[in-house]
Amino acid sequence: MAGIVHAVGKDVYEFKPGDRVRALHEYGEENGSFAKYAVAPDWTTFHLSEDVSFQEATTVPTAALTAAIALFADVKLPTPYDVTAVSGEVAKRKSPFLIMASREDSLVAAVGEIFQNEGLGNKIPMVFDATSEMGSHEAITRLLDPNGGTMCTVLPPELCAKDKESLQ
Template structure:
């Protein structure tokens, strides 16, 4: 079968199509014929080799060739002996730790959910990581309640645009940051206020403290400046300034924020989503009921050239939602 893999770390041109064996599934796994996958920020940082030069290097494999990607939507081809919720022919979406840029992917049963015919593979394949991250950050760790105030950094991005919708659906007052050209997009998702943190001091613009900050920004002023230490940078420190005493700060960028001295009794977390079928089923239900719409910025064919172009697109502005790879394109 075909896989698109890194043969060295660096620019997108290092990607190659390789022939690899079809995965052998365990008793608890499902073999998926991949139809759609997508790009996430961690894929970009791995491809470039940036993560391997950071304190997080031991959490990621470095052996080449390396197949990236962790989101998948497709058709069940085979199930393990202990699998009870899926059968061959089912349309599913889910997550794996790494390696979704392949024709066939082995996925744990608990990391999948059935997708209805009303959702395309493209919509489903763009959703798992960003929707699950937003869902668990808001409701599991953030314990967001109706009527509370939340700041979503990078409200037009993958996680951010899902979080804005979910928070608004839950009855929160939503403040978001986004570049000027994305303001109408983010307001259309439900944000009550939107600020361009590259042009104004968002902390000075927010007149009433927020209960929760979800920082999904991966731009140089946050992720880039803190990558060496994993501690909050300039934007992170401003995030603290707008959170009420005893509030919550969830960061997807500052991976050492848990070690940061506690400020005004604010609970601070570095967060990574944990796949599970129950949460995925809740996300699918929200998508089916049009309570959550994953915006697809661009779709590229599942080829080495397609993935190269997708990565190049991901480096450009403006960015909105997700970039997907599809076998239905090209």
């Protein structure tokens, strides 16, 4: 949601009436964003600059949540707040991961070359396809490790892959 703050709770100090904000309403809770007035916790709310419209602002929290679900739930990357995963020996190991938002063949070739030059091989174990359209599935499949590689897509591949046979 996005809008102008009407009122704040007694313990809220980051926001005041009149502030332009955007927020993520907790799903399933009352007083959601499809109303004249909505309620959001301060920890899901942030200030909105004048150069961003309310319509543009409403996409940010949902896009962030979508990315977080893809990265941490689907691809199973360690969360930033998992101290055991981001410290010690686990953190020192190189674990290739690619977020792809284009389907150009030259880009796919360049990415493969970069991974090869870094000593990570030319096949990638984890890929997030942020496009999921117009052949991105097929392009990314060429980079994905065929021996257990994980690909997460924004859209179901069976709906958007150009070559349905490549889904096997």
